[in-house]
Structure formats: structure tokens, C-alpha cells
Amino acid sequence: xxxxxxxxxxxxxxxxxxxxxxxARRNAIGILMGVxxxxxAANINLVAFWRYVRPEALTGQLFAIFVMTVAAAEVAVGLxxxxxxxxxxxxxxxxxxxxxxx
Amino acid sequence: xxxxxxxxxxSIAVLGLAIxxxxxxxxxxxxxxxxxxxxxxxxLYILLEAEFLAVVQVMVYVGAIATLIxxxxxxxxxxxxxxxxxxxxxxxxxxxxxxxxxxxxxxVVSRTGWQTVSAAAPADAIPAIGxxxxxxxxxxxxxxxxxxxxxxxxxxxxxxxxER
Numbered sequence: 528x529x530x531x532x533x534x535x536x537x538x539x540x541x542x543x544x545x546x547x548x549x550x551a552r553r554n555a556i557g558i559l560m561g562v563x564x565x566x567x568a569a570n571i572n573l574v575a576f577w578r579y580v581r582p583e584a585l586t587g588q589l590f591a592i593f594v595m596t597v598a599a600a601e602v603a604v605g606l607x608x609x610x611x612x613x614x615x616x617x618x619x620x621x622x623x624x625x626x627x628x629x
Numbered sequence: 630x631x632x633x634x635x636x637x638x639x640s641i642a643v644l645g646l647a648i649x650x651x652x653x654x655x656x657x658x659x660x661x662x663x664x665x666x667x668x669x670x671x672x673l674y675i676l677l678e679a680e681f682l683a684v685v686q687v688m689v690y691v692g693a694i695a696t697l698i699x700x701x702x703x704x705x706x707x708x709x710x711x712x713x714x715x716x717x718x719x720x721x722x723x724x725x726x727x728x729x730x731x732x733x734x735x736x737v738v739s740r741t742g743w744q745t746v747s748a749a750a751p752a753d754a755i756p757a758i759g760x761x762x763x764x765x766x767x768x769x770x771x772x773x774x775x776x777x778x779x780x781x782x783x784x785x786x787x788x789x790x791x792e793r
Contacts, residue, residue: 529636529676531743537640537673539734541647543727548651550723551716556656556701560663563694564647567670570682578677579745585761588754589769591682592762595689596773600780602694606701607784613705614790622717 534575542568555609555619559602566598636676643669652716656702664695678750681758 541564548561570591577587613619646666653659667690674683751757762770 528747529632531745532738533636533640534673534677535738536735537644539731539738540644541670542734543731544644544647544651546730547720547723547727550726551720552651553717554656556698556705557651557659560650560659560698563663563690564650564666567667567690571670571673574674574677574679574682578679578750579743582746582748582750585754585757588679588682588758589761589766591679592685592758593769593773595685596777599689599694600776602697603780603784604787606697607788609701610704610788619705 531575531579534571534579538568538571538575541565541571553620553622555612555621555624556606558621559605559609562605563598563602566594570594632676636673639669639672639676642666643673657699660695660698660702663698664691667691667695679754681755 545561545564545566545568548564549558550561552558552561573587573591573594577584577591581587609619612624616624618624643666646662646669649662650659650666653662667686671683671686671691674680674686
């Protein structure tokens with residue numbers, strides 16, 4: 528059987544890759560993709576803990592389902608915001624969206 | 630032994646495609662590698678014997694979220710250009726933060742003695758999930774449906790063309 532720590536290491540690596548994407552991308556859609564990778568890393572952890580610690584309870588799987596629901600709502604609203612910003616500013620580069628800068 | 634080899638293959642695919650997702654210049658290529666990476670995560674769910682989650686992962690992420698992202702890329706046309714710089718000025722700080730966080734998480738994971746059980750996964754997990762969603766977890770389930778409705782209405786209102 529695959530050790531639990533392998534899954535946790537892969538999830539940690541995926542989370543850090545997503546964090547780098549969210550911090551280093553200039554494109555707002557790229558930042559959203561990084562956030563998606565981080566949410567998936569958290570889901571891998573939840574399912575791995577369900578399988579290896581309490582397989583008789585369903586809590587881990589159900590929590591992962593709710594995380595996916597929230598991620599779907601987040602992407603829909605986030606992309607709508609990006610399209611609205613693109614309409615008014617003709618750019619999706621987060622460095623050029625500085626209307627609130629004093 | 631076969632399971633371990635499959636796990637390593639899928640993990641390398643997931644992590645390699647994820648690295649491409651955050652580094653390639655062309656956003657359209659980034660979205661395609663993101664789809665591949667999320668597909669690999671579904672394969673990891675299969676290895677964890679969470680078949681229902683694997684199917685939901687493919688339907689929600691590969692089906693719906695990837696389509697939304699590709700639509701958004703198509704609608705904002707000048708980001709299809711791949712000659713513009715893709716990383717911002719703080720990418721070195723971001724890389725340092727990500728690597729440091731990975732070192733910390735790796736140390737925590739490898740030094741903790743995880744108390745695992747070797748029980749088999751329940752064979753009737755999918756009916757149990759279904760009855761738990763309308764039984765014990767009915768309040769979160771209803772709240773999630775309201776959240777999706779609000780998110781959908783909000784997305785339509787925000788992205789709609791304004792009448793002048």
C-alpha cells in the first residue's frame with residue numbers, strides 16, 4: 528500500500544506550485560489557475576486522510592465535495608470580474624489595474 | 630508494487646503539468662496543462678479508492694471550470710499573445726516563499742508519525758455519500774446550493790454588458 532506521507536508530499540508540492548503561480552503571474556486568469564491548484568492540493572490531503580485515518584466515516588470525502596462546490600462558485604465569479612475589468616480597462620494584467628492606488 | 634509505480638507516474642504528471650501551468654507564457658497553453666494536471670488529480674483519487682470524487686473532479690474541473698477559463702481567455706483577446714512577459718516583478722520573492730513553504734511542509738510531513746489504519750475502503754461509499762448529503766449533512770448541502778445560485782446570479786450580473 529502507498530504510504531500516507533507520499534500523498535501529503537505530493538499535495539504539499541502541488542500547493543507550493545499553486546502558491547508560486549498566484550504570487551508570480553501578471554495575468555489575472557493565471558492567478559486564478561494558481562488558486563485552483565492550491566484548492567486541489569487541499570482536496571488531495573482531505574481524501575488521503577479519509578482513506579488512511581478514518582475510512583469508515585465519510586467526512587473527508589464530503590468535505591472535499593463542498594470544497595469543489597465553493598471552488599466552482601469562486602471561478603464563476605472570479606472570471607466574471609476579470610471579464611468586467613477587461614471591458615472597462617482593456618487589460619487583465621493585475622499590475623495595470625490600479626484605480627484605487629492613491 | 631504496481632500501485633506505487635502508478636502513483637509515482639501520476640504524481641510526476643500532476644506536478645510537471647502544474648509547473649507548466651504556472652510558467653508557460655501563452656495563457657491558452659496554461660489552461661490546457663491545468664486540465665491535464667487536474668485530470669491527474671482525478672487519477673490520484675482513483676488510487677485512493679474515492680471513485681465518486683474522481684468522477685466529480687472530471688465533471689466539475691475538466692468539464693466546467695476548464696471551459697469557463699478557456700471562454701474567459703478567448704473573450705479577452707490580447708492575452709492570447711505569448712510574447713508578453715508572464716511573470717511579474719515579485720516572481721523571485723514568490724519562488725522563495727513557495728520553496729520555503731514546501732521545505733517546512735515536507736519536514737512536518739516526514740517527521741510526524743502518522744497513525745494510519747489499514748482497513749479497507751467501504752464498498753458502498755456512493756450510496757452512503759448520497760444518504761449523508763440529504764441526512765446528516767443536509768444544512769451544508771442546502772447552503773452550498775444557495776451559494777451556487779448566488780454565485781451564478783452574481784457572475785451573470787457582473788459580466789453582463791451594460792445598457793447605455
